[in-house]
Amino acid sequence: xxxxxxxxxxxxxxxxxxxxxxxxxxxxxxxxxxxxxxxxxxxxxxxxxxxxxxxxxxxxxxxxxxxxxxxxxxxxxxxxxxxxxxxxxxxxxxxxxxxxxxxxxxxxxxxxxxxxxxxxxxxxxxxxxxxxxxxxxxxxxxxxxxxxxxxxxxxxxxxxxxxxxxxxxxxxxxxxxx
Numbered sequence: 001x002x003x004x005x006x007x008x009x010x011x012x013x014x015x016x017x018x019x020x021x022x023x024x025x026x027x028x029x030x031x032x033x034x035x036x037x038x039x040x041x042x043x044x045x046x047x048x049x050x051x052x053x054x055x056x057x058x059x060x061x062x063x064x065x066x067x068x069x070x071x072x073x074x075x076x077x078x079x080x081x082x083x084x085x086x087x088x089x090x091x092x093x094x095x096x097x098x099x100x101x102x103x104x105x106x107x108x109x110x111x112x113x114x115x116x117x118x119x120x121x122x123x124x125x126x127x128x129x130x131x132x133x134x135x136x137x138x139x140x141x142x143x144x145x146x147x148x149x150x151x152x153x154x155x156x157x158x159x160x161x162x163x164x165x166x167x168x169x170x171x172x173x174x175x176x177x178x
Contacts, residue, residue: 074100075172078141078148082164085114089132094118094125100175102167108177111164115175134158148173 074080074096081100088094094117101107101115113120117128131154138161139151146168153161167176 075174078150078164078166078173079137081166081173081175082135082137082150082152085132086135088117089129089135092125092129102174102176103169106167106176110178111175130156147176 074084084096084100088097097115097117099115101111107115113124114128117125120128134156135152135154135158137150137152142149148166148168150164150166151161152164153159162178164178165176166173168174
């Protein structure tokens with residue numbers, strides 16, 4: 001009977017150890033599986049972030065390209081220059097105005113003031129906004145050689161008629177005087 005009790009105890013002990021060892025193996029496998037799942041999840045998030053960063057970078061590059069295109073296109077047409085002035089007054093974004101003046105310095109005080117409005121006092125900027133935010137082109141562009149003119153209305157009520165004059169330098173139009 002001692003032998004049977006001893007064998008039974010041995011078998012029960014072996015089974016218990018096998019169970020514990022099997023549970024430990026399962027626990028290790030479960031932990032490794034859990035770690036791999038977390039690593040996969042992190043990798044997916046990194047890929048998503050990388051993709052978003054690429055998209056943001058692409059958008060920034062497109063915006064820069066569009067700004068360059070717009071800046072180039074503006075100087076191709078006196079009417080676009082006038083529209084740029086009116087838009088700047090409406091949006092209070094004066095950043096595109098500095099490049100509109102005659103690069104040889106042949107501007108009168110009024111057009112110099114438009115091109116440099118970003119650097120002027122708030123009172124001058126307010127006055128510029130008041131006079132140009134309601135502006136509109138009212139006539140066709142008249143071109144004679146390297147000179148052009150565009151009739152427009154401006155003023156607080158948009159009812160003052162004026163004519164802006166342009167000069168063409170290196171195939172680009174620039175403000176000259178009004």
